[in-house]
Amino acid sequence: MIQEISVISHSTAIGTLFDETHVCGVFESDVIIYKILEFFSISSADAVVLTRDSVPAGILTLKDLVRALHNCDNTGLPVKEFMTAPVTLFDASLKISEVLDQMQECSFKKIVVAKNNTIVGIIDKHHLLSICYAQLTPIIKHEYNMVHSLMGMVGEGERGLLKMATTDTLTEIGNRRLFEEIFQAHQALGEQYTDKLFLLLFDIDNFKGINDTFGHNVGDSVLKELSALVSRSIRKSDIFVRWGGEEFAILLRYSDPSTVVKIAEQIRQLIDKNSFETIVHVTCSFGLTSIQPAETLEQAFERADKALYRAKKDGKNCVRIEMP
Numbered sequence: 001m002i003q004e005i006s007v008i009s010h011s012t013a014i015g016t017l018f019d020e021t022h023v024c025g026v027f028e029s030d031v032i033i034y035k036i037l038e039f040f041s042i043s044s045a046d047a048v049v050l051t052r053d054s055v056p057a058g059i060l061t062l063k064d065l066v067r068a069l070h071n072c073d074n075t076g077l078p079v080k081e082f083m084t085a086p087v088t089l090f091d092a093s094l095k096i097s098e099v100l101d102q103m104q105e106c107s108f109k110k111i112v113v114a115k116n117n118t119i120v121g122i123i124d125k126h127h128l129l130s131i132c133y134a135q136l137t138p139i140i141k142h143e144y145n146m147v148h149s150l151m152g153m154v155g156e157g158e159r160g161l162l163k164m165a166t167t168d169t170l171t172e173i174g175n176r177r178l179f180e181e182i183f184q185a186h187q188a189l190g191e192q193y194t195d196k197l198f199l200l201l202f203d204i205d206n207f208k209g210i211n212d213t214f215g216h217n218v219g220d221s222v223l224k225e226l227s228a229l230v231s232r233s234i235r236k237s238d239i240f241v242r243w244g245g246e247e248f249a250i251l252l253r254y255s256d257p258s259t260v261v262k263i264a265e266q267i268r269q270l271i272d273k274n275s276f277e278t279i280v281h282v283t284c285s286f287g288l289t290s291i292q293p294a295e296t297l298e299q300a301f302e303r304a305d306k307a308l309y310r311a312k313k314d315g316k317n318c319v320r321i322e323m324p
Contacts (some may be wrong), residue, residue, distance in 0.1 A: 048122075222282055
């Protein structure tokens with residue numbers, strides 16, 4: 001049973017989440033399913049710990065029982081036939097942050113907590129994250145408001161330095177540093193998302209010719225107008241930056257690659273059909289890749305760059321994909 005916690009942080013001991021007056025369901029692994037059903041019928045728990053000679057051996061959830069009993073009568077079978085194993089105990093004194101760090105390396109989702117070798121509770125990893133989120137959100141909002149207020153007190157010079165650190169001064173969109181920081185944050189929190197992360201890389205076709213023929217002022221005008229055009233066409237949650245020169249990058253989350261391909265094609269057509277103020281017509285080539293949970297930005301960027309190179313080789317003004 002999870003008790004109400006008035007204040008929680010990353011340093012809170014995991015054991016404090018559990019009500020010590022509530023006995024966690026613990027059964028020997030050779031007990032028959034019927035006994036577990038009796039326990040679930042009188043308890044609010046959704047999982048029990050199974051042991052062999054008093055040593056934790058696995059976990060049995062209510063969902064496991066439903067699957068075991070589906071279309072057949074298994075109530076007389078020992079529960080060890082259906083348990084999830086192995087099980088790892090987390091000491092009640094461990095900080096929540098330490099538990100979550102260790103869980104990154106584990107395939108299981110249930111956290112079994114013990115104090116002095118006695119099991120005190122089970123909690124789902126996602127439930128633990130939701131508790132942390134619910135408790136920390138007001139604190140985060142408070143910190144944001146405080147920082148926002150402080151920013152209003154600093155001078156124009158300091159605000160300019162902060163803006164320069166994360167913004168491209170010409171186009172006024174994000175810069176490479178911002179992209180790298182947000183990429184690292186997405187990778188660190190990747191398991192909390194159901195959608196996949198994608199990298200869309202694109203640059204202006206024949207941009208050197210624009211600068212050579214019309215001058216750098218015209219080239220700068222094209223960069224600014226294109227940046228504003230693309231910014232208006234994507235979601236606020238998508239991270240759009242000028243990577244460098246005439247090259248741009250977008251970091252975005254969607255459920256499947258086909259949707260992102262359509263978005264890339266829509267952006268390509270939008271640019272192709274736009275009448276720019278200076279040289280009227282501009283096109284771009286696009287390279288797209290999906291990002292794997294553990295890989296670096298350099299690895300993902302290398303694939304996107306290969307796709308962009310293929311787009312150039314295939315005649316420019318097109319979208320190409322390079323998947324892992």
